[in-house]
Amino acid sequence: MTGFENHAGFTISSSKLQVVEIIQKDDQFILENVDEAFLNEPLDLTQDKETKISALLQGAFDEIQVRNPLKSATASFSMPLEIFKVVQIPYDNTLLHQDLIEEFRWELSLIYPDIIPAEQVLQYIEIDKNKFIEKNTSIVISISRKYIRIIKAFCEKNKLKLKFIDNIHLASERALTATNPVSGKGLILSLFLAGKYLSVLFSYQGKPLYFRIRYLHNAGDIVRIINSELNSNQHPNLNRQLLESAFISGEELSSSMIETLRNKLDIPFIHFNPLAKIKPNPRLFENRYFSEKFNSFSSSAGIALRLA
Numbered sequence: 001m002t003g004f005e006n007h008a009g010f011t012i013s014s015s016k017l018q019v020v021e022i023i024q025k026d027d028q029f030i031l032e033n034v035d036e037a038f039l040n041e042p043l044d045l046t047q048d049k050e051t052k053i054s055a056l057l058q059g060a061f062d063e064i065q066v067r068n069p070l071k072s073a074t075a076s077f078s079m080p081l082e083i084f085k086v087v088q089i090p091y092d093n094t095l096l097h098q099d100l101i102e103e104f105r106w107e108l109s110l111i112y113p114d115i116i117p118a119e120q121v122l123q124y125i126e127i128d129k130n131k132f133i134e135k136n137t138s139i140v141i142s143i144s145r146k147y148i149r150i151i152k153a154f155c156e157k158n159k160l161k162l163k164f165i166d167n168i169h170l171a172s173e174r175a176l177t178a179t180n181p182v183s184g185k186g187l188i189l190s191l192f193l194a195g196k197y198l199s200v201l202f203s204y205q206g207k208p209l210y211f212r213i214r215y216l217h218n219a220g221d222i223v224r225i226i227n228s229e230l231n232s233n234q235h236p237n238l239n240r241q242l243l244e245s246a247f248i249s250g251e252e253l254s255s256s257m258i259e260t261l262r263n264k265l266d267i268p269f270i271h272f273n274p275l276a277k278i279k280p281n282p283r284l285f286e287n288r289y290f291s292e293k294f295n296s297f298s299s300s301a302g303i304a305l306r307l308a
Contacts (some may be wrong), residue, residue, distance in 0.1 A: 004029065006072035008160075009304025011168060011297075012079055014043050014195055017060035020300035022278060023071050031278040032071060034289045034297055037063040044084050050150055057154055076164035076297060077261055078171035078299040079150050081197040084143055085112050088210060091126065091138040100124065104140045119145050125208050132187070132202070132209055132237040139211045141167060166304055168192065168299045169199040169211075172249050175274035176301035177206060186244025189267070191226070192299075193250035195259075198222060200229045202238050210238055223264045230265075237306045240267060247272055249298040274301035 006023040021033035037060040045053060064070075089107050091100060104124060105117040120142040125269075136245050148165060155162040169192035177184060184206035193197045198221075202210040214225045230240050248258060248269040258271050273294045286292040289297065 004307065005074050006032075007163070007303070007304050008033070008062065008070050008072040008075045009171075009246050009300045009306075010075060011171070011300040011303070012043075012045075012057065012077060013168075014045075014080065015039060017064065018209060018297055018300045019064055019070075019274070020297050020304045021070060021072055022304045028279060030088055031275060031280040031284060031290075033068050033281075034284060034287055034294075034300075035064050035068055036289065036297075037061070045080060045147065050146065053150055054154060056196065057150075058157070061154075061158065065228070066126055070160075073159070073161055073165050075155060075160040076162070076166070076303045078166050078168045078303045079143065079147060080168055081192070081199050082112055083147055084141055084213065085120070086139065086141050086142060086211060086286060087111055088139050088212070090135055091124075093126070093128075093136055100138075104138070104142075108140065108142055115142075115144075121145055121148060122160050125211075127207075130204070130209070132204060133235060141170075141211075143167075164303060166303055166306070168194060169201060169213075170199050171302040171306070172202065172274070172298040173203075173208075173302065175298045176247055176249075176308055178302075178305050179274055179277045180247070180270070180272050183244050187238070187242050189230075189240075189243055189246040191246070191248045191250075191269070193222070193248070195251065198225055200226070210235060221291045223261070226261075226265055240265075245270060249274070249295050251296055253295060269281075271295055272298070274298040 004024055008019055008021040011018040016036050016038045018036040018276045023030050023032045033273040039056045040059050043056050099123055104122055109117045122142045129136050151165055152162055172192055188203045190201040196216045197213055198216055246267050246269050258269055262269055275294050
């Protein structure tokens with residue numbers, strides 16, 4: 001982790017603010033803080049005004065600061081699934097980066113006619129034709145500049161240097177890759193469950209192949225949606241018979257829920273510990289978030305571990 005600086009990774013959800021803080025001390029990387037604070041009222045990032053969002057985040061942050069003041073001056077944020085637009089579309093690998101961005105903006109405006117293309121910040125992952133996907137495609141992920149403005153203003157108010165903003169599932173994937181070597185071998189299925197949303201990610205040899213966010217009308221949709229993704233005509237080679245392993249993480253994900261999914265889907269989902277490879281401050285052994293609820297901090301851990 002050359003070039004590492006003390007780093008606090010935050011995750012924002014509709015109900016709470018979570019943080020995982022990693023610091024460097026005596027040439028070692030130390031897990032310094034694992035904490036969360038509930039918001040004063042439920043947050044709807046897609047509908048609430050910026051002033052309300054900022055006030056709710058500040059209240060939760062202040063509560064965390066009173067308990068365990070940050071030692072980091074740098075912060076990154078993982079954001080909820082519902083504020084991202086995600087599409088996977090063919091791309092022309094002869095186009096320059098900026099031309100690709102404009103092409104993707106246009107494609108997004110066709111699929112999501114309610115968005116203003118110029119107000120979207122885009123990230124894309126190029127996927128070359130392979131044995132699972134038969135043509136060159138890109139996973140295009142976009143977020144409104146509104147949310148970046150809110151996070152920047154929050155950091156400025158609290159004298160924090162903003163480093164990264166990422167999708168909650170993609171942030172979690174960084175923690176998975178850092179703590180579980182098997183995640184980089186073969187075809188891997190990764191699920192993230194957060195409120196009324198489920199995201200599905202297939203990767204091969206540690207590189208994403210397919211990413212999709214699905215809305216849940218109720219918990220009964222979960223098994224049906226996973227089955228539909230595993231039996232898709234669009235990408236028939238992304239199926240359970242070829243899976244090397246499968247991982248699951250998310251908000252308040254109970255052991256009984258995971259066991260039910262294992263039985264219903266006949267997939268041995270791994271409930272991984274994103275904090276397992278980081279030496280903890282000894283006081284964390286008395287912290288129930290560290291010892292019992294570690295999986296729900298996968299996104300905060302992943303964004304705290306991110307270097308680039």
